[in-house]
Amino acid sequence: MKDKLTKRIFAGFFWGIILGILAKLLSNLFPSSISILLNLFSFGGNLFLKILKMLVVPIVFFSLLTGVANLKNINSLGRIGTKTISLYIFTTLIAITVSLSIGKILEPGSSVSITQQKIDLSVNPPPSLSSVFLNIIPDNPFKSLVEGNMLQVIFFSILLGGCLSTLNQNKLLVDIVFKLNELVLKMLNVLMTIAPFGIFCLIAQTFASQGLEAILELLKYFFGVVLVLFIHLTLVYLPLVRYVSGTNIIFFLSSIKQALLFAFSTSSSSATIPITLNNVENNLKVKKKISSFTVPLGATINMDGTAIMQGMATIFISNFYGIELLFSDFLTIIITATLASIGTAGVPGVGMIMLGMVLSQVGLPLEGIAIVMGVDRLLDMLRTSLNVAGDATVTILINKSEVK
Template identity: 50%
Template sequence: MGLTTKILIAMLLGIVVGVLFNFLNASQLLGSGVTEAINGYLTEGLFDIVGRIFIASLKLMVVPLVLVSLVCGACALSEGHRIGPLAGKTVLLYLLTTAAAISLALAMALIIQPGVGVDVAPGGAFEAKESPPLSDVLVNIFPTNPVAAMAQGNMLQIIVFALLMGYAISRCGEPGRRVAAFFNDLNEVILRMVGVLMVFAPYGVFALLAKTFATLGVEFILDLGKYFLVVLGTLLLHALGVYSLLLKLLSGLNPIELIKKMRPAMVFAFSTASSAATLPVTLSTVEKRLGVDNKVAAFTIPLGATINMDGTAIMQGVATAFIAQMYGIEIGLMGYLTVILTATLASVGTAGVPGVGLIMLAMVLQQVGLPLEGIAIVMGVDRLLDMVRTAVNITGDSVVSAIVAKSEGALSEETFYDRNYESVANGRGAAAAQ
């Protein structure tokens, strides 16, 4: 059985077990003692521990993978003087897809109007963290201490340091070639470590989803069903429609092939709800299944995991219109244009801040004068939507990587259209485990 199939089965089993446990907790069919045992030893015990260890092991790989991959990529790009054009195309495409995502979300929310008729009864207070000023964001992109940046997981600073180091290595002659060879070897070792971790992925995915659904259940979706369906529908439309159109128009590649090849990374992103935790899987999939050269993927994927938040932008657009409709506040055309601009820029500006989705939403609501209390209402269904939008985010990263790689002549179409990859990948996975 292939790794992707195992992960899909684990995901379905996790959802079923979680919903079953939630039903047993709510109905008290087994008595309070058994229910407490299930919650204590399984939901908050075994599932929680396995899930947290799994996420921690994935995050363990993020900083070394980003640093080493970017240094290798910058070395190769700098030798051909292509790092400037590649960076420009990548950032421009990420901003374009984010602006398209927020515009689509607002259009869907204005047409369907999910907030009309909803009773304003916030489920709890929400304290918005203060968003950093734009000047601080720009200054903080550049590290004063690269070791501290790596210790804190500050991805933007790590990216800047790695690009500078890669550029310097490519300009150092023979000493630079020796250092570059070391980083290339180190990159192979780190990718093998990722392969070893992937063997345990189904167990981590099962534990994460079982705990999530045992804690939240299914009924929490019903309270905000219309809002939930609008966000979910827009996410799917953006992932399957907008990305497919962009890929076909700008590269001529087949979108269906890309979606098929990215399936393992999408499933992973859905189960972890973290672009950073999924980054090792995304990078490996884009390189080995889509055929994107490492020198391009090593730049576009870490950057996308840091600044490309199309899924989050869609949530902001629908949530803003939903809250405005719910409170009966008309923000007008200029208000919605402000939402588009603010959300697009915020996707870059708040990339390194914990809880980025809700902070970005707070920034958007403040810009158009909507009450922040509305965030407490949409928080109830945010966890499951967060899982979907993370899958959308990493799909966007892969599409931009493929487009940029094709334009740079750094994409192997033979690998992109190779449908026999699954068996090869499974063989590699088994070898990595051994």
């Protein structure tokens, strides 16, 4: 089912490019007909985006709520839990920061600018750092949910999920919350069935106005993400493996190769959990009491690859639409992407939902999602493999610290 959807998304993306470029070439010969066609593209694309926007808040709220509520064994593990979560959050902070930095160097999307008219509207002075942090705490959480203030929604979801995890005696309430999360994810699956149509319309509209220049910038984005994924593996994970845990790098990679291949083929950290557990316990000789906590937790909160994609995609989309990001926007992106990694559901489409959350938080158009979604399947496979490598890295680090 997932493979069929992927093929349909690729098809929608491909034919959107073809038809969009044809419309661009024929616009001078048949201006009225092309105008009608573009209006149809606009309607179809906006319909898809409206449904996508409708799901952003409930997806984020329930995904984070259930993800944090599911971390019940943190209290019992105490020291191990604190070290594990700290390491996962630390590597995610590095991932999103490096991605934004490399993105600013490469500037994907800078050669094409769809619109310039909104740039001059950002004349207000940037908010102070203290106000950015204070704005995370909602005055009224229900107002934050209604207005879609994502940082505040994330904060409230994590706080509520943490409290929910302590209500062990109220199993019914916990079950209701988890069922609601399943319901929202089911709605997402329904949305994904029409995603090829929405992507086709949005891509066709984009290339009808921009032509071939947009393809070159998309390739720059793709290779930018791949570059940062490689940097994160070789300059963050592998040095930690070698110099902190004392494990040979070749031996480490060879020991988890099954998990990496499985993650690459399934694009799911959660589905790879049994393979990862087997590799770290049998090949890397990690204690079961440690791996049984760190690996499932990593599949929930270790989303370094997703954070890298979000950082590069945000730079690409801001350049593509000619919207300048302020320093406070970059800080917001770092905080939002890091917090959103906690409890992100490992299902198809959620990565794009989380990207939509980041874009809306810094005022970037959600239409940009359709542009990057066409190459997201391969990137999803690569970043999931990175996430699993991160799970194994943190696991052997915690194991090393506990056996001293």
